[in-house]
Amino acid sequence: MGNSGVGMLLGDVSVTALWMWFIGAFILGGAILYGVLRAGRLRRSEREQLDRNTEAAQRRDDPQKRAGR
Template identity: 65%
Template sequence: MSDSGIGMLLGHLSGNLLWLWFIGAFVLGAVLVYGVAKAGRLRRRERAQLDRNTEARQRQEDPYKRPT
């Protein structure tokens, strides 16, 4: 019995397992893209709250810093 095609390149790894790897990589990539896209967008109210919290934290750490 001789190996040919994908079996020859991958040894005893089956083609089905290879497809599962590709599907898993695709799903993982899709989840990462969704997370990055979702994390990069803040609503106006959320952005304003984040800015206020940042300024308060900076004043707390350096009370002599001039407000901008």
């Protein structure tokens, strides 16, 4: 009579596994949230450098393309 609730339905090992799933999902969700919040935050100088590099790569790949906007 020690088991109750989910433990009564699934057994002790399954309850532990279920908690591990919840903890793992929480940690994975936190890591994804951190990545989403961190992504796309470039300083102005980093953004300008990225734009210059992109334009240079486009000119190198297709010299017929007009440079600039």
